[in-house]
Amino acid sequence: MTGRRKLAINRLRSNPQLDQAAAERFLARHTFPIIEGVKATFAVRVDDVDAVYLRHRVQGLPGDLALRRLPGTTVWWVVVEIPSSSRVEYQFESRRGDHWHRFNDPGNPHLARSPVGDSSVCFGDGYRTPSWSEPDPEARPGELVAWELRSVAQRRTNRVTLYLPARFRETTRYPLLVVHDGADYLEYAQMKTVLDNLIHSLDLAETVVAFTDPGERLTEYPNNAAHARWIAHELVPTLEERLPLAGRPSGRCLMGSSFGGVASLSVAHRNPGYFGSLLVQSGSFVFTDIGDDHGEDPAFDPVVAFVNRFRARPRRVVERMFVSCGVYEPLITPNRSMLNTFREAGIEVDYVESRDGHSWPSWRDRLRDGLSWIYPGPSTFVYE
Structure with a gap:
């Protein structure tokens, strides 16, 4: 040497x-x-x-x-x-x-x-935790509000945490972001800090965010009718009735990681055109091209059935879609494979890879890429 x-x-x-x-x-x-x-x-x-x-x-x-x-x-x-x-x-x-x-x-x-x-x-050499994921004393903090709503579709009362931007005003119309696994995004991806910082730096439009959480995640997230009805027919309409929201597809976005990414796509698929965009991180888009052996846990059976149907008949369920995935996770291959399917359906796709795995910090590190692409600040074009 x-x-x-x-x-x-x-x-x-x-x-x-x-x-x-x-x-x-x-x-x-x-x-x-x-x-x-x-x-x-x-x-x-x-x-x-x-x-x-x-x-x-x-x-x-x-x-x-x-x-x-x-x-x-x-x-x-x-x-x-x-x-x-x-x-x-x-x-x-x-x-x-x-x-x-x-x-x-x-x-x-x-x-x-x-x-x-x-x-x-x-x-690895050169990796840096994003500065915008750490508290910035100059960024005015938004407010987290605990909220409950009875779901007829799911036959239970659901808890939702609402994020209202720091300068929230009743006279302004805001875009809405609905986040699956919201408590985990807040706890493990520092998403409130990220929202505060990105809005402060004008990377993200002032946005109202609804952090939601499932009852039984593996059952409710893969193309579940009751879950889709809860999100699209109960939660969003109630929020738009009570808050000054844009109230149109371009101002509605669904977001999730892993199974939450499948949930986001499946809710949009059951309600085509209702949401304008999706933000999906490491979506569990497992599928088969031949046979039934997908190589995963049986919990993936409904996921595979849904993704196989979507691949066979792609639909333009939203206008725009941000997708990210880590190159070190097994889901990198199905995520790459789905890109052409989404584009063939007529969806505008922005895709980002990272040298990371299937983890909350990995999803945190891609939040600026995704959020600023979906709702860029300080522009209001997304819902006007």
């Missing part, structure tokens, strides 16, 4: 005095993973185990990346190529006999939160 500096782990390995103390000094001296160009070194001390693995959800990498033990120590390591500007979530898993234990990286202070738990995060 003439003219190239050795990786830190290789300098340690070539140390003739390598022992447990030297390995622990190495761990104490670095924050992990160590990023050196496109190489990321993962290392961890695990006592009295037979094997250690790096667990991740990066499409294209083996799912069981085995770490190697430094001779004469209890420190394990592996080097992985992580392209620049990437963001990768991971955990370690150790095995002792038949006992397995999964845990976050003790040498990494960066954690990603989600409804299913925390995980460690590796930031």
Whole structure:
């Protein structure tokens, strides 16, 4: 490697005095993973185990990346190529006999939160958390209002959190954004902060946002008639009756990620032309071209049936659609495949990929791209 500096782990390995103390000094001296160009070194001390693995959800990498033990120590390591500007979530898993234990990286202070738990995060060289996702003291805060509405279609009372922009006025007409999995977008994608900042910077028109949440997500989101009726025939008309909203398709947008993306498309499909746009992130657009084996959990059966029908008879259910997806998630292939289907239906599509996976921070990082394309500020053309 003439003219190239050795990786830190290789300098340690070539140390003739390598022992447990030297390995622990190495761990104490670095924050992990160590990023050196496109190489990321993962290392961890695990006592009295037979094997250690790096667990991740990066499409294209083996799912069981085995770490190697430094001779004469209890420190394990592996080097992985992580392209620049990437963001990768991971955990370690150790095995002792038949006992397995999964845990976050003790040498990494960066954690990603989600409804299913925390995980460690590796930031590739050049990745930066968007400044507009962090609190800006100059941005005037909007207001979150808790609201309830009885749904006849779903036979229950639904809770909705409304976001009203900072300078909300009864004399102004606002576009409406309806967000599936709203509590998760607020909690794990910092969406209120994002809305405040983007409106302040004039990247986003002043917008009223309805954050909604399902009862049984896997049942209600894949092309469910009661869910579609709740959104299009109960929620939106009531909001337009009570608030100064645009009240026309160009001022109505549905948004969701994963199954929420399928829900957004299916609600629009059941009500073609009622919504002007969709904002879909990592939509679970699983389909089959032949046979019935889609390779996913049975919960995807109604999704596959809906997407297969849509692909067979594409419809222009909205005028515009923003789609984003991470290149490290398995859904990247079906999302890419759906682009031509949407365009063939006559829908204007804006598409963005990122070096990330199926995660809330990934969806957060694409919010400015999507929101500013759907409702660009300070223009009012979207609903006038």
